[in-house]
Structures are given as C-alpha cells and as structure tokens.
Amino acid sequence: MEATIISNIQMILAGLTEGRIVHYVMPNGEHRPAIVVRVWRELQEASPGYSNLQVFTDFGNDVKVENREFYNDAEIRSGRLWATSVSYADAGESGLHPPHTWHWPERN
Numbered sequence: 174m175e176a177t178i179i180s181n182i183q184m185i186l187a188g189l190t191e192g193r194i195v196h197y198v199m200p201n202g203e204h205r206p207a208i209v210v211r212v213w214r215e216l217q218e219a220s221p222g223y224s225n226l227q228v229f230t231d232f233g234n235d236v237k238v239e240n241r242e243f244y245n246d247a248e249i250r251s252g253r254l255w256a257t258s259v260s261y262a263d264a265g266e267s268g269l270h271p272p273h274t275w276h277w278p279e280r281n
C-alpha cells in the first residue's frame with residue numbers, strides 16, 4: 174500500500190522543474206499562478222515538491238500594506254511574492270488546499 178502511495182506522489186510530481194507554472198495557495202486560501210524558480214531536489218523525499226516560487230498575485234487586491242506579517246516592502250511595491258520552501262499538497266477531503274502549498278492548476 175505504501176509503495177502505491179509513493180508511486181502516486183512520484184507521478185504527481187513528474188515534470189516538476191524550474192519554469193513550470195503551478196498554483197500557490199495564499200494565506201486566505203485563494204490560488205494564484207506561480208513560476209517554479211528552484212526545485213530542492215535533495216529534499217524531495219522528506220518533503221515532496223519542495224520548491225521556491227515567484228507568485229503572481231492580484232496585486233493590490235492581495236498584497237495589502239495591512240498584511241505586513243505576510244509581505245515585505247518589495248512585495249507590496251511589485252505585487253510579486255517570493256514564496257520559499259513550498260511543499261506540494263493536494264486538496265484534502267475538505268476539497269481545500271492548505272495555505273503556503275502548491276499544486277498543478279485545476280482544469281476548470
């Protein structure tokens with residue numbers, strides 16, 4: 174059974190490399206497009222999908238000055254978020270992806 178789970182995650186993560194576009198889950202649970210800029214290949218076994226991303230936010234609608242606990246000054250100015258050490262996570266039974274994770278874009 175465990176071997177099946179491992180091969181499923183390997184199938185899901187096949188093709189993960191710098192330059193791919195994924196969805197990043199914002200603190201409020203909304204999804205934003207992100208480009209994979211670094212894959213931590215030596216850490217994939219411990220944390221599947223572990224990568225750094227550049228997230229394209231909805232600028233002022235997402236990256237607000239009042240949310241400074243999440244965003245630094247450069248991110249507030251540019252609307253582009255550098256999300257580091259992000260693991261892959263599928264939607265759980267709730268259908269919701271956890272914040273600060275990534276997944277492949279849904280088809281609808």
Ligand SMILES: [Zn+2]
Nearest residue numbers: 196204278279
């Ligand atoms: Zn998504």
